[in-house]
Amino acid sequence: MASGESIVELARKYMGTKYVWGGAAPGGFDCSGLVQYVFGKNGVNLPRVTYDQINVGESVQPNKLRPGDLVFFDTDRKRSGPDHVGIYMGGGKFIHAPRPGAGVKVSSLSEGYYMDRWMGGRRVPGVSASAAAGDGEALEVAPKLDANELAETYGMSYSFFKSQPELWKMLNGAVEGQWTPEKFQAEIKNSNWWKKNGSTARKAQMMAKTDPATYKATMEAARVSAQQMAVKAGAVLSQKNADTLAKNMVTFGWNEAQVGNFLGQYIKFAENKTLGGIAGMAAKEIRKTANDLGVAVTDQSILNNAQYLVRGLTSMEKIQGSLRQQAAGLYPAFAEQIGAGAGMQDLAAPYVQVLASELGLPETDIDVFSPKIKAAINRMGPDGKPAPLSLTEFTQMVRDDPAWRKTPAAANQAMAIGRQVLAGMGLVK
Known part of the structure; x- marks a missing residue:
């Protein structure tokens, strides 16, 4: 009978060993290769790949894991099923070979990334743990965490929880009740904060508190991008409006259509009644079409149409179609020719x-x-x-x-x- 502790101890000796796809030796391991090698050295033969290893032994609940149990995750959402495995160490930790560029390391089951991708634990036949609690086997649960630790394990900073009254209350309840990672995750996802904020908004709010330097740089890049898009559209933005647009881009992940709808509100004539960017090109085309069709258009009409065009509320085809209908009404004797594409200047x-x-x-x-x-x-x-x-x-x-x-x-x-x-x-x- 192999000892779970001895399996963990051997695995520890390979901390930092580089990740090698298909590797199953001390020169380089992938996740299932590390597991197979360490268990094999302890006299326990396991299949080579994760998809087969998860079929070995019996299922174990997260709060019943003990050293030497296997923990499985679904890290590739494009394919269903387990694609990553590690060896449980006790204390809510596991050792594994995570990915290319990262050596063998210890991670926590409480980390948000692994909580989201948890698939199950397995107890391998022929592996035992230290006797304890009078039942012959030690059944470990995650260690008691304080508020700082619990916040960090979920990928959020303590300061972020304090900035959100609802989550702050929840964090204190989780510490007091020593919730499992699964319960903590479920409660957060059921909060009003989670429901009212999309994924991008949640990430932006967390970044602002957990990594203010990166958040500041992200916002500055968004401001530059906002001004560039404004120039392209022909919009005239004040610094305040540019800041608002940048914040919406970062917080809500606004797409091109949403940005255009915002910028369209700030399309304005210069002193010489000209427009810039996309709006300016639209204005020239509207004037030309109107003149060709013998339709008089006001500056305000041109401005309105340019704004609607940038906002995505109309298209040049629709604007030209409307002008052609007006021309047909103004020159009824030539309505048929106008409808066929002729211009009144030519007629x-x-x-x-x-x-x-x-x-x-x-x-x-x-x-x-x-x-x-x-x-x-x-x-x-x-x-x-x-x-x-x-x-x-x-x-x-x-x-x-x-x-x-x-x-x-x-x-x-x-x-x-x-x-x-x-x-x-x-x-x-």
Whole structure:
């Protein structure tokens, strides 16, 4: 019969031995390799891998563990089942080969990481512990812990518990009642603090108390990131707003959509009515689309749409679609063409050319917004339906305007008519 204490004592001799995947000798161990080697040296043969070792012997509850028992954990959440094993030492501790880069070491079953991943304990046949308590075997429980120790074993600092009245009361109750790690964990997860705060918020609050230096550095990095995202979006953030955004990013783990929704509130015009970043590009596209469609848009409308775009409440496709609907309502005679993707500036181009030619104006000075153009393309017929002027009718309408008579075109036409009359009279050839 092998002694559990002798198994533990031998395992201690390999403290610090490097982790080697598949290692089962003093030159390097993996978790199950250490177990197999140490037990083998004590005359107890075990299977090689964790998945087989957990089938050896009988199950043991955490508060019934004794030196030489095996403890199993599920550390790889991608696969179900045990993938890590250690040797219980007594006093709530176990010795194991944890992972690459970390040598053989002693850990506590009370650590939050191992409590969360606990799978079970096994008592190996042929292994005994010291006789005690009159029953032939020592059945150990975790040692009595004070408040500081209990807080630290759960991965939280004593100061953090003191900052949370609900958890502080719970910690004192756990010390007084010497709760098992499982009960302590269950009570924390049932607290209002746990339920009201997501995983990211809990970690941030704990970091602020347990590792203030890291928390400060994390917050500073978040502030820099917040300002960079603000510039990209075109938002103008005060230092206070930047701090608020950084805190939300760290505390709540805000994603890109949540950050955008926050930044959209701070999209503002510069003095020259321009916007920067994504908002500025959106504003330019909105203005261009509106102009192409012959729709007048206000600065406030452009600002509102740019804000909604950054906040993720709309898209450029939706904005352009809305402008196209407005254009169809403004120019009912061309609604079908507008719906098919045409722009009113293009549709009105023939009228622009006539007006420019007749009045001797540059075409760049005339567009669909010009009163004469708008009147011609939006004329209604006797039946009340849209009936745009033909180009011939439009030309005559322009010439009927008193302003036309003062143009070179009018003078040339008068000269041509006069020449025709004189030619008819035989006075000129």
